[in-house]
Amino acid sequence: MDTLIGVLPGLMFVSLVVGLFSTLPVPVVLLSVTAVFAAIALALGEMRWVHFSLFPARMFGGVIDNAVLVAAPMFIFMGVVMEKTAIAEDLLGALQKVLRRVPGGLALAVVVMGTILAAATGIIGASVVMLTVMALPTMLRAGYAPSVASGTVASAGTLGILIPPSVMLVFMSDLLSLNLAKLFVAAFIPGLVLAAAYMAYVTGRAVLSPGTAPPAAPLTAEERRGLGREVFVSLALPLCLIVAVLGSIIGGFASPTEASGVGAFAALALGLLRGRLGLRVLGEAIDGSLRTIAMLFFIFVAATAFSFVFRQLGGEHFIVGAANALDLGSWGLLVTMMLMVFVMGFFFDWIEITLILLPIFAPLVALMDLGDHIPKADLIYWFTVLVAVNLQTSFLTPPFGFALFYLKGAARDMVSMRAVYRGIIPFVAVQALVLALLIWQPDIVMWLPHAVLQ
Amino acid sequence: QMQLQSIFPKSLPLLGKPGWDVADRIRLITNGSVDFEVQNPGELVSTGEVWDAVSTGAVEASWYSIGFAEGVIPSAPLFTTFPFGPDIREYSAWWYNGGGKELWAEITAPHGVTTIHCGVLVPEASGWFREPIESVEDFQGIKMRFFGLGASVMGKLGVEAQSMGVADTVTALNTGAIEAAEFGFPVLDELLGLYEHADHYYFPGWHQQTSFLSLIINTDVWEGFSESEQAAIEDVCAASMMRTTAEGEAVQLAPLAKMQAENDVQVHRWSDEMLDAFRGAWAEVVEEKSAEDADFKRAWESISAFRASYDEWESLGYLK
């Protein structure tokens, strides 16, 4: 009996992974596995009926009564409005023309666009969906391999979680009682380094294997004539959006959450201004947003149910037990924690990971001493940024990567999940390299906070 | 093993950490027969739903501040901390020996929650302001993040109270979207880095003088404990009241001095006129709340009567 209870968390985990490959919708799989194991837990006395009253409480407290998450529907709405009114498409088109001489120019344009969007949005769903809808078809039409195209889109769209404003950093500063402004500043340069590393990879790839990332056709004389104006207009509009979102925050008009609503309003206003927003387009934008929002939040809701049953079955001890069994020095501990985050990222999303691991890590980090490598006062910020970069990978790692879900959800049949998985692997490798670089050179993280805040 | 959901993280001294300490002591003293597994905020259920979850028994216990139950029990602040409330001697005298505990038990009986006060918080600061406040006129139209009864008081003085989440508040304060915010006491505010966001730090925290932290336990669970287990829990909590008082009173000045020296934080004390204005507005709020909620009225009358008689003893017995 005890051995059965001991293996249940592992079994639940494996069932989820196997279930995910059945092609049933992700939340349906999550709820099905949850239902089966809740019944088992009930039969074995690991759960009582009264525990079921925590499902609605967790759904309400975690998803509905959550002031931070208000930004999610608004940023998604803003993104879809930008897409339906072709504002984003124009920007991508212009970037693409400007970068047409560079190998892999279109992919570079997508990464630049992802970086720009990252500054405007605080969550990944919005930017991944937006890039998918705009850039993916264009890239496929231009002859990019589906794997390269989807890898670029997913990783560029995910930058938004690292480059401030970021919902994830907000969560982490809350959990570890850190100074949010300092954390935001600390994450900024690593975010840009990551974007640069993506660009380097994409360019290298285009040079080495042009078949998967073909150069763009040269512009016709007619296209060239209006180029200056086109680039100006298409850059100006999204710039207005960034100014609306970041400007309303920095200018002290709105809180970061409210800025998402300002962004959505600005997108609607710009659409009207360009004469592209009628009732029909608005209806389409609402429908598109609502489907994405429902897709995202159904997973959220199902995941809170799953993680509760997993925890009741002792899943948490299962993970921590493994870490404690080893006796490591400070460096060994750091590497082990990074590996744990990375491996958990294959299966869980960042909310579950931060909730389970960060509180466990915090006291370990407090005891850590890396000598001259990094001063003790900076250690927790450096460590948190490392975890953030690492967690950003969790959006991209198969099978349970949220960015991949958003991408696939928005791409429908344009690409197969197999191509998405194949395309993301080199980007995950790039990410691991950047993480190693940040571990090796802590100044990349701590330089800006020191320069700006003291 | 039973689940104990804390509403403060373990990483916060004075607020969260004592919850873990109390669980450890209880385990030690009962030889492991009462074994609470303490969880960081939100792990089982988010803070807003903790009272409900303990009341149904879905979560056995919580490391809690009963002011958070104000949404379902409007009189809750009177039993945990309220504007111009008493100091620790007077407050604990009312709670343990002046009928406070019994009244709260009566009010919450229908909820099936047993409350044991189990920790003490020293007075909070009145808040962080971007600009100095000289008079009540300076309050007109300023935007300040504030929760609970204090928000109503500030509202009467012309402040626009905001209900932002913590993360938004910090950024909004930094950018000037709001002009002021109320948080904790020096040791906590230094930890959260609030000196980065506003320079003027006001005392005393009239809205939150001494506050109680509590161990709340589902009543069925509580009644399932043996007499000796119940005694152990009650005594661990009584000791924790003393420990947290001592620690809280001892550690505030060093971070305050550090913020003043290194971060140009200016510490202010409200003038008597300002404090009178707050007190006047609070009296209005008390009347409104008493009219709205019978339990609030009852509790207010109980503690007011007690304080009136205590004043006599205090002026007689204590130097000052």
Added chain:
Amino acid sequence: MLVCLRLAAVLSRLCQVVAMGAGSLLVVLTLVIMYDVIGRNFISTGSYALQELQWHLHGAIAVLAFGYAYTRDAHVRIDVVGHKIPPRLKLWLEVAAILCLVIPFLMVLAWYGYEFAERAFVRGEGSRGGLGLPNRWIIKSAVPVSAILTSLGALSVALRMIVVLRRPDLLDSPFEKGDLWTR
């Protein structure tokens, strides 16, 4: 089979109507935020209740369209090795998962969600300090309502899947084509 189809249509229509409301709230939420931001900065309107209204609206938008999204196949699937599973088996699998696991679980969620909202009603739960919105039971009802709508949407999908499996001549796809505003 025709009965199945008709029932599926009624269920999905119900989900769609609620989703129309939730979708429209996107515009309402945008305007509420703008009103709050402009009002606070330029006209000095109070915004305590408005700020609470924002997450109430967010909550309704977030959880009331799961069923609608299911009838339109908007929930993401992982099709890495899926092509190796026979299509009919996949459909039967999904029907079984919906009928035997998902709907029972959602019914449990709806029941406990109902009690959850009922407690808020009975206890007169409002916001702390009384400056925010009263009647928290309304937004708490979103939990059981969401669970029921999601079940209805899933049931509608399952019924259409059964029709696709048994009478492919009547129906070729278990999912509906129209958008939120169709019909």
